[in-house]
Amino acid sequence: MRGQNNSQPLGSVRPISYARITLSLILLFNIPFGVLDLLFDFVAYFILASQLKEAARRATYFAEATDALRKLALLNLLKLPILIFISASRGGGSYGYDIYAVLSLGFGVFDVIWGVSAVRYIFDGLFRLGERTDASALISPIRLGSSEMSTDTLKVLTLIFAVAKPILAALPDMFRLTSTNGYVSAIVVSPYYIYVLIIAQLLGTAFGIFWLVCMVKYVKAIKKEGQIEHSLEVILTDSDRKKFASDSKIANLKSILTALAISSFLLIDLKFSGNDNINLLPDLIHGIFLIYIAVRLGRVCSARAVGAIISSSVYTALALVYYIFETRFLYYEGYDSLVGLDVYSPEYTAVEILSVVECVSLIVALVFIYRMLHGFIFEHTGTSPLDVGYSAQEKRYHTTLTRFNLASLTLGVVAAVAKCVDVFSKAHFKLEFNLTASSAFIPVIEWMGLAAFICYAAYIALTLYYTSVMKDEVEMKYKDE
């Protein structure tokens, strides 16, 4: 089954990162203390899933492992808000402990099921790869001091850990269940609870450290040998290799466009009940996304990305400063202080100035990204204008796409300006009503917040449409090439 032709490039392949794998193993070794898991397991599962996804694209038998890891990641992510909610809302103990214990057990069961299947699939995949290629470290015993441990034993050890960890995490909670004493219902947290908790933590942590040491040694041995990337390449047949190259290129380009579509959603302000509250979705996150997009576009387009990266970074920094000032203003004064006053707060003047500066920086960043996307259209959709077969029809279609790009930029600029105007409207163009003739009660209509939302909506809808059209075009250009 080994392919002989290794000269063909494999498109964009992200190499496996041993540092990330080690980090995820470190995140996994501990036993959560009730809700409190300082080393987030879901992060570890997401990292492992993303690493295995790269391997699965070349060796398909890793796909099942990736699926199981994704399920585990989602389960652990969901677990967090639910258990925090239950433990925080438990007033005085009563039924809260019971619900908590049952949920903890329920999550534990799924943790065991998916954990075991993930471990089985991962090791089966690694062993299969080790047996068929030169990556012998995948199946060779690992050295632990003077003794050795076979990879089969390591698999069994990992399976035991995958079962023991959820059990040891959920076991102490079972001792917090409500029990009844004769006819009188009473909440009795078992006196053994604390002992069980300590024993579970000590046992689990000791076992976890041993498992971690073994696994890190295994990963180090694989890294030292350095054959895994090569093994994943040679295991591909010639036809698979071609398909893989075009698929990975399409996936890479499409992921950039997906990031662009998601970034448009991050322009929205998300505030607790009303436009006058703190923004839960600071523009800082939007800025980070724009930097990411600029870097990725720079890798696939011939146009230089420096301008886009610098302008996005400046926007991100300014968004952070603006967020700090706005939050400070809300903490000390609040928008209520602006209602019905002719004299404006100097604190708010700083917020207004910063909002203008942030708006300008966002527009500059959007213009740079627009220019890069312009290049993207000509390089990655349809026929290249430099090609002899570049027809008038294709030119017209490119024009349509560039118009979409321009329209998207225009709506982005409008949304940015609307955001800025919203900040000003709170102090200068308020729609106030004083029908009650009482100076203490002046209702204000948040009209500009709504207008800004409409602008964001238009920008998001167009970006979503535009990126999906571009995705189709990219797929058409590179599919089966």
Added chain:
Amino acid sequence: MGFGILFFGYFLFLNLTSPAYTDLLAGLILLLALYKLTPVNKFFRMGAVGAGIFSAFGIFELFCEFADVFGLDMSEAVSYIYAPRSLLVAVISILILTGIEDVAREVGADATLGRVRLSKPITYTVLPLHAILEFPSVGSLIPSAYALAIISLVAELAVFVVIILNILTIYSAYMHICMPEDVDNDADADKPSRFGIVNKFRQRQAEKQQEYAEYKLGRMKAKSEKQKKKGKRK
């Protein structure tokens, strides 16, 4: 066009900051979209009923929002709306997703089915939980204001993510699933409009679509010829 209208209606759920202004509009658009999708399956039919009730809530919310202007204090009444409103959003979302899943499975739209399978379990968990959290009595169960703030923050962000996922799912359904009604609509489109500008616009759009179809066909032919040549060389 059911899914297209549904997309716009559901989009308005993204306005989490001041939903009182847009809920009525969202409800009416959803009602129209789900009414159009009613013949497809029972989930859309039930969703249409939900959207109708949601529109009634929208009217009340809008009234409460503007009550301030007339010197009426409706703040206490408003606090009791949030929980049933969130519950309705959860129910409508679940019905829409189940309906889409049903149709996508039937027509073999795997991309849409994949999206539904991702967003459905998250929607089932997050939106009902958020609705429970909105009940005033549940809020008072949480002893610390700090804990309440953290929980609300997590819930709000989770709802935002869920709604984005659902929007993308509906958009995927719009792109990949062609309903029988759409074919009928195309037949209706042949009837000339009373307004000249509309006819001009339609004509221009039809020309563009035709041109794009030809362009795609041409490229596909060129590609297959290229592949044939390559095969012969081998």
